[in-house]
Amino acid sequence: MNINLTLVIQMIVFALLVWFTMRFVWPMILGPLEERSRKIAQGLAAAEKGEQSLAEARDRVDAIVREARERANQIIDHAQHRANELVEQAKAAASSESARIVAAAQDQINLEAQRARDDLRRQVAGIAVKAAGALLGREIDARTHADLLDKLATQI
Amino acid sequence: MTSEAPSSNEYIIHHLTFLTNQSPRGVLDFSTINLDSVFFSVLLAVVFGGLFYLAARRASAGVPTRFQNFVEWVVELVDAQVNDIFHAQSRLIGPLALTIFCWVFLFNALDVVPLDLLPGAAGASGIGHLRIVPSTDLNIVFGLSLTVFLLIIFYSIMMKGLVGFLAEFALHPLRIKGRPLVQTLVAPFNIVVELASFLARPVSLALRLYGNMFAGEMVFILIALITLSSGFAGLASLGGWVGTLGSLLLGVLWSVFDLFIGFLQAFIFAILTVVYLAGAAEHHD
Numbered sequence: 001m002n003i004n005l006t007l008v009i010q011m012i013v014f015a016l017l018v019w020f021t022m023r024f025v026w027p028m029i030l031g032p033l034e035e036r037s038r039k040i041a042q043g044l045a046a047a048e049k050g051e052q053s054l055a056e057a058r059d060r061v062d063a064i065v066r067e068a069r070e071r072a073n074q075i076i077d078h079a080q081h082r083a084n085e086l087v088e089q090a091k092a093a094a095s096s097e098s099a100r101i102v103a104a105a106q107d108q109i110n111l112e113a114q115r116a117r118d119d120l121r122r123q124v125a126g127i128a129v130k131a132a133g134a135l136l137g138r139e140i141d142a143r144t145h146a147d148l149l150d151k152l153a154t155q156i
Numbered sequence: 157m158t159s160e161a162p163s164s165n166e167y168i169i170h171h172l173t174f175l176t177n178q179s180p181r182g183v184l185d186f187s188t189i190n191l192d193s194v195f196f197s198v199l200l201a202v203v204f205g206g207l208f209y210l211a212a213r214r215a216s217a218g219v220p221t222r223f224q225n226f227v228e229w230v231v232e233l234v235d236a237q238v239n240d241i242f243h244a245q246s247r248l249i250g251p252l253a254l255t256i257f258c259w260v261f262l263f264n265a266l267d268v269v270p271l272d273l274l275p276g277a278a279g280a281s282g283i284g285h286l287r288i289v290p291s292t293d294l295n296i297v298f299g300l301s302l303t304v305f306l307l308i309i310f311y312s313i314m315m316k317g318l319v320g321f322l323a324e325f326a327l328h329p330l331r332i333k334g335r336p337l338v339q340t341l342v343a344p345f346n347i348v349v350e351l352a353s354f355l356a357r358p359v360s361l362a363l364r365l366y367g368n369m370f371a372g373e374m375v376f377i378l379i380a381l382i383t384l385s386s387g388f389a390g391l392a393s394l395g396g397w398v399g400t401l402g403s404l405l406l407g408v409l410w411s412v413f414d415l416f417i418g419f420l421q422a423f424i425f426a427i428l429t430v431v432y433l434a435g436a437a438e439h440h441d
Binding site for chain 2: 002003004005006007008009010011013014015016017018020021022024025026028029030031032033035036039
C-alpha cells in the first residue's frame with residue numbers, strides 16, 4: 001500500500017469526468033425534465049378545464065332537455081284540450097242537426113196530416129151534399145150552396 | 157484452483173497486491189502507477205459518462221423510455237439533495253455530486269464481482285495481480301477527496317476572498333463580537349481547531365469510503381478462504397459440502413449487504429462533498 005502516480009491520474013480523470021458531466025450531461029437531462037414537468041402541469045390544468053367545461057355542457061344539456069320536455073308536455077296538454085274541444089263542438093253540432101232533422105220531419109208529418117184531414121173533410125162534405133141532395137130529391141147547386149158546403153166542411 | 161493450492165496468507169496477499177508498472181519503492185513513489193486501479197477507474201468513468209451522455213442526448217420532454225426514466229431518477233435524486241443543502245447558485249455542484257455518486261457507486265459495485273473471476277482470468281493470460289475495486293485503492297479515494305478539497309479551498313476564496321477565507325480560521329469556532337482583544341487571545345485556539353477540522357475533511361472523506369470497501373473486500377476474501385484448500389475435492393466429504401454451501405450462502409448474503417454499503421458510501425461521499433462546498437460558499441457571520 002503506497003501513494004503513487006495513480007493519485008494524480010485519478011484527480012485528472014475525476015476533473016475531466018466532472019467537466020464532461022457539467023458540460024454534456026447535467027443540463028441536457030435537467031432541461032427536458034423541467035420542461036416535461038411544465039408540460040404535465042399544463043396537461044393537468046387543461047384536463048381539469050376540460051372536465052369543468054364538460055360538466056357545464058352537461059348542465060346546459062340537462063336544462064335544455066328539461067325545457068324541451070316541459071314544452072312537449074305543454075303541447076300535449078294543449079292538443080288534448082283542443083281535441084276535447086273539437087269533440088264537444090262536434091257533439092253539439094250533431095245534436096243540433098239531429099234536432100233540426102227531427103223538427104223538419106215533425107213539420108212534414110203535421111203538414112201531411114193536415115192535408116189528409118182537409119181531403120177527408122172535403123170528401124165527407126161531398127158525401128154529405130150528395131146524401132142531402134138524395135134526401136131532398138134535387139140537385140143541390142154546388143155553386144149556390146158553396147158557402148154552406150164550406151161552412152159544413154169546416155164543422156166536420 | 158490449481159492443483160497446488162496457495163496458503164491462506166499467500167492468497168490474501170495476492171488479492172491485496174496491485175498490478176503496477178514496477179515494484180513500488182517506499183510509501184510515496186510517484187513513478188509507480190497502479191495499472192488495475194487506473195484501468196477500472198477510467199473504464200467506469202467511460203461507462204458512467206457514456207450511459208449518461210446517451211441518456212442526455214436522447215432526453216426529451218416527451219414520454220421517457222425506461223432507461224431515460226432511470227437516469228432521470230438518479231439525476232433528480234442528486235438534484236433534490238443538492239438543492240436541499242447548497243443554496244448558492246452554482247453550475248458545478250450538481251454535476252459534481254452526480255459524478256461522485258455514480259462513479260463511486262460503480263467502483264463499489266465491482267466489489268460483488270466474484271472475487272477470483274477477473275484476477276483468475278488475468279492470471280491465465282499472464283497478468284500476475286489484479287485488483288478490480290478502485291475504491292479499495294488509497295490513491296483513488298484520495299484522488300477524489302483531494303480534488304474535492306481543492307474545490308473547497310477554491311470556492312471559499314471565490315466566495316469570501318482570500319482574506320475572508322483565512323480570517324475564518326481565526327474567527328471560528330469561538331466568535332466574540334465587539335471584543336477584539338478577547339478575540340485575538342482565542343485566535344490561536346481557533347486556528348488549531350479550525351485547521352484540524354479543515355484538514356480532516358479530505359482524510360475522513362477518503363478513509364470512510366476506503367475503509368468500508370476494503371473491509372467488504374476483505375470479508376469476501378475470508379469467505380473464499382473457507383473452500384480455499386479443498387476446492388472441488390472437498391465435495392467428497394460431508395464437511396466439504398457444508399463448507400461449500402456455507403461459503404456460497406455467505407457470499408450471496410455479503411454481496412447483497414456489500415452492494416448496499418457501496419450505495420450508501422457513494423451517497424455519503426457525494427452528500428458530504430456538497431455539505432463541505434455549501435459550507436465553503438456560505439458566510440458564517
